[in-house]
Amino acid sequence: MQKAGINYKANCPFHSEKTPSFFVSPSRNTFYCFGCGAKGDIFEFVQRFEGLDFQGALRLLAQRANVSLSTSTYQKGGKDEKEELYKIMEETCAFYEAQLQKREDAQKYLRERGLEEKIIKNFRIGFSPPEWRSASLCLIEKGFKEKDIEKAGLTKAGNKSNYDRFRGRIMFPIMDPSGRVIAFSGRVFDKTLEGEGSDMAKYVNSPETPLYHKSRILYGFDKAKEGFRRFTYAIVVEGQMDLLMNHQAGFINAVALSGTALAEEQLILIKRFTDKLLLSLDADVAGISASGKSAAIALKKGFDVKVAHLKGGKDPADIIKENPAQWKEIIKKAKHVIQFYLDVLSERVPDNRKFRMEVSKQVLPFVSLIQNAIDKAHFIDLVAKRLSVPVGAVEEELSKIPENPLNEGVYSQSSDNNKKEEKRSRKETIIFNIIGHLNHLNLSLEAKDKSLAQLKNIIGEENVFQRLKDKEYVSETAFVTEVEAILHQPEKTLKELLTQLLLEDKKEKAEIIKKEMSRMGEADVNYRELAKQYQDISREISELQEKSKLNNF
Numbered sequence: 001m002q003k004a005g006i007n008y009k010a011n012c013p014f015h016s017e018k019t020p021s022f023f024v025s026p027s028r029n030t031f032y033c034f035g036c037g038a039k040g041d042i043f044e045f046v047q048r049f050e051g052l053d054f055q056g057a058l059r060l061l062a063q064r065a066n067v068s069l070s071t072s073t074y075q076k077g078g079k080d081e082k083e084e085l086y087k088i089m090e091e092t093c094a095f096y097e098a099q100l101q102k103r104e105d106a107q108k109y110l111r112e113r114g115l116e117e118k119i120i121k122n123f124r125i126g127f128s129p130p131e132w133r134s135a136s137l138c139l140i141e142k143g144f145k146e147k148d149i150e151k152a153g154l155t156k157a158g159n160k161s162n163y164d165r166f167r168g169r170i171m172f173p174i175m176d177p178s179g180r181v182i183a184f185s186g187r188v189f190d191k192t193l194e195g196e197g198s199d200m201a202k203y204v205n206s207p208e209t210p211l212y213h214k215s216r217i218l219y220g221f222d223k224a225k226e227g228f229r230r231f232t233y234a235i236v237v238e239g240q241m242d243l244l245m246n247h248q249a250g251f252i253n254a255v256a257l258s259g260t261a262l263a264e265e266q267l268i269l270i271k272r273f274t275d276k277l278l279l280s281l282d283a284d285v286a287g288i289s290a291s292g293k294s295a296a297i298a299l300k301k302g303f304d305v306k307v308a309h310l311k312g313g314k315d316p317a318d319i320i321k322e323n324p325a326q327w328k329e330i331i332k333k334a335k336h337v338i339q340f341y342l343d344v345l346s347e348r349v350p351d352n353r354k355f356r357m358e359v360s361k362q363v364l365p366f367v368s369l370i371q372n373a374i375d376k377a378h379f380i381d382l383v384a385k386r387l388s389v390p391v392g393a394v395e396e397e398l399s400k401i402p403e404n405p406l407n408e409g410v411y412s413q414s415s416d417n418n419k420k421e422e423k424r425s426r427k428e429t430i431i432f433n434i435i436g437h438l439n440h441l442n443l444s445l446e447a448k449d450k451s452l453a454q455l456k457n458i459i460g461e462e463n464v465f466q467r468l469k470d471k472e473y474v475s476e477t478a479f480v481t482e483v484e485a486i487l488h489q490p491e492k493t494l495k496e497l498l499t500q501l502l503l504e505d506k507k508e509k510a511e512i513i514k515k516e517m518s519r520m521g522e523a524d525v526n527y528r529e530l531a532k533q534y535q536d537i538s539r540e541i542s543e544l545q546e547k548s549k550l551n552n553f
Contacts, residue, residue, distance in 0.1 A: 013049055013272055014038045049272060050177045055083055060178050085211050088144050088152045089173075089181040095138050096126025096171040096184075103127050106170060106189055113241060114321035119248045122223070123172070124181075130168035130190045133161075153183065153206040166204060172240045174212070174258075175222040177269065183212035185219070185240060185258060205258055215263035218255040218270075219243055225273060227253030233276035235308075235331070236262065236294070241317040242280065249324045251331070261293035267301050277303045278334050280316050292362075295337045299369035307340040309333070338366055338379050342386050356387050360397055367394075368401045427504040431459065434497045435467055454498050458505050503544040510537045 001008040001024065012022035012033045021035040032039045038048065046057035062069050100106055100120075106127045110120055128135060136155050140146060146162060149155050155162040168190025174183040183206035206212050218224075218236075220243045228234055235254040237243055246254035255270070270277065277298050279291055291307065298305045308330050310316070319327045335343065341363045349355040367383065370376040380398070384391045434455055438448055456464050513534045520527055 012036060012038065014268075055086075056176065056178050056180065082210055084144075084148055085152045085209070086180055086182075088139060088149060088154070089183075089211065091139060091142060091144070092135055092152075092154060092184075093124055093126065093171075093173045093181045095135055096128055096173075097124055098126075099129055100125065100127040100171075109189065110170070114248075114317065115241075115244055116248060119244055123220075123244060123247075126171040126173070127189070128164065128166040128169045128171050128186060132163045132167065135164045135166070136162065151209065153209045153212065165206075169204065172219070174206070174217060174219055176211070176217065177222055177225070179222045182206075182217070183209070183214075187240075213265075214258055214260065216265040216269075217258075218266050219258060220247065220255045221269060223247065224253055224255050227251070228270070228273035233274055233278055233306075234270045235278045235280060237280045237316055239315070239317070242315055245317040245320040246327075249320045249327060251327075257294075262297055264297060264301070267298055267303065271301065271303070275303050276306075278306045278308055278331065279337070280308045280310065291337075295366060296369055299337070299366060299371070302371045304375075305337040306334040307337050309335065309340065336379075338363060338382070341366065342383070346386075356389070359383065359387060364394070364397055365401055368398050427501065427508065430497055430501045430504060431455070431467070434501065451495075451498060455501070458498070458501055499544060503541065506537055506541050506544065510534060510541065513537065 001010045002020065004023065006025075006027060008024045008026070009020040010022050010024075011017050011020050012035050014022075014033065015036040015038075017035050022031065022033045022038075024031045030039065030041055031045055040048075042061065043054060043057045046060060047054060050057065050060060059069065110125065115125075136146070136149050139149050139154075146155070150157070150162055154165055156165050166184060166186040168188065169186030170189050172185045172187070173181045174185060176182045185203060185205045187203055188201070205214070208214065219240060224234070224247075231251075231253040233253065235246060235251055237246060237254055237256050239256055243254055243256035246252075267277075279294060279298075295305050295307075308316075310319075310330070316327060319330070342359065345355060345358050345362065349358050363383065367376060367379050370379060380394050381391060384394045387394070434451070438451060438455075452464070513530055517527060517530050517534065520530075
């Protein structure tokens with residue numbers, strides 16, 4: 001954070017930028033980003049930054065301030081429902097941990113997989129007994145309601161009563177970014193349960209619950225945050241054992257997926273700490289196909305994406321168990337995803353012409369997603385050299401690729417809690433600044449009345465009234481006007497702002513007339529009249545642009 005008058009400024013933690021547009025006002029206890037529109041108080045900031053709900057943010061801030069929270073702090077109903085689910089998940093995790101201590105065979109299995117006692121305890125690995133209702137009965141005895149246990153995703157409805165979702169399994173608790181248990185992933189272990197149908201899938205994961213949304217959570221993220229800062233990049237692996245062995249080997253910057261491609265919400269979590277990503281993927285056909293979606297969305301979000309090349313059917317856990325130094329060397333030799341695809345395709349497609357066609361089909365879409373123009377130019381040149389074709393040929397093929405190539409479920413829908421703030425339109429930004437000047441600058445009553453009348457004339461009296469009665473909107477304009485003054489920008493007088501607004505209003509009307517003309521065609525009887533209106537308004541736009549000298553505004 002840098003001092004900016006009475007406020008502070010920094011690069012926004014919620015979107016990528018090079019010039020600071022994120023401001024914090026100590027006097028107002030608020031933050032505001034001019035780039036993405038993020039705003040709020042300290043609770044809103046922690047909720048966004050850590051991926052928590054209000055209760056989680058309150059708990060985290062209380063811990064940092066060394067303030068204890070009692071249960072009376074929370075009101076019954078509403079958000080308190082989630083707090084009850086958190087308690088249920090915590091009790092269940094403790095129950096599974098205790099059960100693991102009673103099963104020497106399960107402990108032996110974990111040791112044989114290469115896990116040390118320290119990592120087992122740190123990640124709170126447990127065991128779910130094979131009985132139908134052991135965990136749920138334990139919770140009921142502790143005073144929890146059966147409907148809440150089911151809501152937490154721990155039981156399933158049976159013919160007569162609910163039964164435990166997880167039975168006879170090695171249990172891996174999944175935490176939220178602040179370290180609270182919100183879900184489980186269970187690997188089948190107890191062979192006495194074989195033949196019991198779909199419940200005996202190798203892995204069973206918690207369903208979506210009020211606490212757990214799999215597209216927003218990465219296994220091990222709560223423990224990897226410090227690793228992101230230390231290593232300056234994130235390793236993404238495909239399973240719990242891969243994650244655990246990475247952390248045990250010192251790669252504490254690793255996180256794991258749960259059988260899905262990377263989702264946008266997960267990448268937003270990672271990007272708060274680093275924009276460098278290393279995917280651990282197999283080099284077989286299935287692995288290459290699965291990597292496409294994750295790499296595509298990561299490139300689209302501005303990540304520098306590398307791939308650790310795994311061969312021979314071994315996964316990271318196996319490699320680390322046999323030789324941690326080998327895994328370290330694989331990480332060291334990781335290649336950019338485009339280089340990786342070029343190398344793999346050259347091995348699999350010996351025919352030169354077919355190789356070129358496959359590169360055009362599979363690699364160029366990734367090049368088109370690179371956000372940095374200089375970096376994109378580097379890979380265009382690289383592809384041209386590998387294919388022995390002119391750079392212009394590669395650029396021509398790139399121009400044919402749609403804006404969202406590989407859009408086959410890659411770009412996940414943002415959740416209500418993680419929606420990106422919509423940016424204000426140019427016209428709305430000008431109105432915002434005008435109202436800020438009217439409310440918070442020392443202007444004569446005559447100047448204010450005249451400017452207000454012009455504003456009403458352009459956007460309508462009702463639109464002005466709605467904005468002025470919105471206390472939050474007016475308060476925000478105060479902060480923005482204050483920041484503009486601190487930045488020492490050339491003062492935008494109300495006269496200039498109103499000219500800009502009129503210009504944008506004319507442009508909108510011109511666009512509407514243009515679309516109407518296009519719809520009706522020249523043969524329509526009204527076409528000539530609309531053409532004259534379009535010509536007149538175009539002339540007015542030119543005059544306003546010349547007057548304001550804001551052609552590039």
